[in-house]
Amino acid sequence: MRTVLVTGGTGNLGKAICRSFIQQGDSVIATYAHNREGALALKDELGERLSIVKLDILKEESIIELFSTLGKLDVLVNNSGLFTVSDQQSLEVSDWTRVFDTNVKGLFLVTRSALPLLKQSASGSIINIASINAIHPGFGQTAHYDASKGAVVAYTKSLAAEVAPIRVNAVAPGLLDAPYLSDKDNPIRTMFENRALLKRMVKVEEVASCVSFLSEARAITGEVVVVDCGYLVG
Template sequence: MSTKKVWFVTGASQGLGLTLVQELLKAGYRVAATSRKAAALREAVPASEHFLPLEVDLTNEESVKQAIRETVSHFGSMDVVVNNAGYGQLGAVEELTDEEVRRSFDVNVFGLLHVLRHAMPHLRARQSGHIFNIASVAGYSGNFPGWSTYIATKFAVVGLSEALAEEAAPFGIRVSVVMPGYFRTNFLASGSLAQPAHALDVYANVRESSAAHTEQINGNQPGDPVKAAAVLMAQAEAPKQVVHLFLGEDAYARAATQMKTVTTDMAEVATMATATAF
């Protein structure tokens, strides 16, 4: 029997999730992977005793609970959880309906919470484990017109992960929030992007941002998803916990710019803003 760690990866039928699953299996790890359609996983990944494809609706807590139960039953344990599933909702704030915004949060935030809620008891019982919550550098630096809802979900994932890291640490569980830049996957060219149902002509900057992502950035992303997978695999084995894991030179550059912007804003109003005590 393999002594390699058992990984549980959501949103694994395409993009970074699929690449991660493929690289994990090459390295001899045991992997349970989820998708809305298990057939998509079976088509993308060859059958193996080390691979468990699972059809899961992340917005359905019982579906998530059952998937985690099957993983532990099949492999006998679960060591690393990767909350990778998600999609991008495009549209200016006033263009998006309540239904569109809530659907985005249901998948990107509440779906992730369903996984955490039912994975934590297993990891806590083992007094070990590593959780990777895949956010985005847009969850740290949010100045992308037309991506407000997506950005809001990723900011939520970052904050949630920071708190979870503190909650889980006493039980030997490590938590990392992953903030990638642009990686060359099919995220910008697939069903992972949703357009607003009622777009308004007044938002030229939103239309330009959308077109730039789908027509110019798509296919030219600087990041190699195989190398991103290698970083996650290395971090899962590393002795030191890294809570904030930026991925890609572009993510590092954007994060540095955001830090400088915040520092400048703070300095601009420091005297007035700190003179608020009784």
């Protein structure tokens, strides 16, 4: 049975990723930063093969402490992320730093601590959650977020070259279906659906199955897989 760690495992996409690995028979550690209620609900739903752990990926000591308690790790999914909207002229440095710290520095801190255990695994693999915004201009007023996800893509490729045979890949989702987008007239939803070839948003389960696929795709490393319902080519 593989051991999988999913950061932000109680978020919208994180939950779907945890469900997918549990369905495949893996043992999953889902970390959460604030959403304890969501973590407990997920534990109730997924049962004994799911462990929930509170972890702020910006707290280096907590990360080191968590990894010192793990005997084994086969797959790391760096899913935690922070999205904010602001035009760049009025973006506060603190907001820039918060987004970059969460999306890039936190991902590095977790990855660094995970590498010794992943090296011991026969199938060590890292999957980073990027975004199509890393490849294509965002939906407006997100240059700081887009740049942070661009850094995730570059980090993924360089790390893959450095740590092989541990495989390192990224998934770049398009707009994810989420409760806050349930209004059909939401302008972001409308803009995405109009351009996407499939005329709909991306389901979190579809990204989760791509993450699961990459965790088992023994010949794929250093790649970024876009899951966007054809938005980029639309």
